Amino acid sequence: MQHQQGEASPRRRSSAYLNALSLEIEKRLQRKRSSLQELFADLALEIDDRAKDIILSREDLISSPEYSVNDRLCFYDVLANYYVRVPLRGKPILDLIVQVWSQSFASHTFALLFHKWLFEVELDHADVLLCYSSALVQGATNVLWIDIQSNARCFQSLFKYLLDEVALEPTRLNKIPVQAQRDLYLLLSRFIFFYNAVEKLESFLKLCPTFPNAILVGGPADIFVTEVADQLQKLKVEPVLLHYLVQIKVLGGMQLRVATSTRLKTCLYNFTSPGGPMYPTRAVRHAAWDALDLLFPASIIPFFKSK
Incomplete structure (x- = not known):
């Protein structure tokens, strides 16, 4: 009996702590002048050791998939599970959140x-599911771009869960809904290289949802490469761009439509x-040539390379 009480006590402490956090989030959302950006920043904070001791048992911490991603456990990780x-x-x-959706950082x-709630809790109404699915893709896009812009991987656990x-x-x-599945596929395609998930690429392509315009744009590989090429042109942080140009070499040997291949080649x-229009640094220029050499060896004339 005492052993059961000993086990229950940490669980009660954890629930009480998370409940208190939830109440604080509610209060901040109810304040008209409360900053959603500040709330978002607080949710993204790493949990300190004292809070970990309250929220998680040692066994929970060791087995936590979020913590194993990059040795970080943030408040949003435990609240999403809660x-x-x-x-x-x-x-x-x-x-x-729905009431303040038009505000920055609501998504x-x-x-x-x-x-996690969207996929692990039963929702009854299809229209509600479509609305929340679209909101998730929009919000996740915004969140993962923050990592891109800062060359950090604070939200890797979010990406890892979605993938x-x-x-x-x-x-x-x-x-x-199928449309949300497609949007999620496009989103993840743009960030797989950044979060070093290329070992999952083959499985990811096999599970590509059906696209109605596939006859025009091609199959899963074409859709993926098109998204990567578009992403490359948006990247402004040099270390991130260099990372993509190294990772992109895994596309070697991939069967693509001529239009897709040309698009990627032009992008590089x-x-x-x-x-x-890109104003690349010398390091980026050399990395781009290296990628072209590997992906399109027959089309490269070495003495044309810019120094």
Whole structure:
């Protein structure tokens, strides 16, 4: 009996702590002048050791998939799990986020807190599911771009969940409407290189949802490469761009349509010359040439390379 009470006590402490956090989030969302950006920043904070001792047992911490991603455990990680275990506790927060949806960082906050809830809690209405699915893709896009812009991987656990537990798990993926599945596929395609998930690429391509315009744009590989090429042109942080140019070499040998191949080649060529429109640094120019050498060896004339 004492042993059972000893086990129950940490669980009660954890629930009380997470409940208190939820109440604080509610209060901040109810304040008219409360900053969603500040709330988002607080949710993204790493949990200190004292809070970990309250929220998680040692066994929980060791087995936590979020903690194993990059040795970080953030408040949004534990709250996302909490709202799956206790959905009613998250509902007031969800309703408040919907009310302030037009504000900056509303979609970001939704994605952090409810990305697991959407797939692991039963939702009855198809229209509600479509709305929340679209909101998740929008919010996750905004959140992951923050990592890109800062060359950090603070939100890697969010990406990892959406890739490993949703995109690669048809049972969960099929919970959301087909259009949302497509949007999620496009989103993950743009960030797989950044989060070093190329070992999952083959499985990811095999589970690509059906696209209505596939006859025009090609198959899963073409869709993926098109998204990567578009992403490359948006990258402004040199270390991130260099990382993509190294990772992109895994596309060697991939069967692509001529139009897709040409699009990728043109994109890479844009990084080989100094000046506009990309204004690449010397390191980027050399990395782009290296990628071209590997992916399109027959089309490269070495003495044309910019120094």
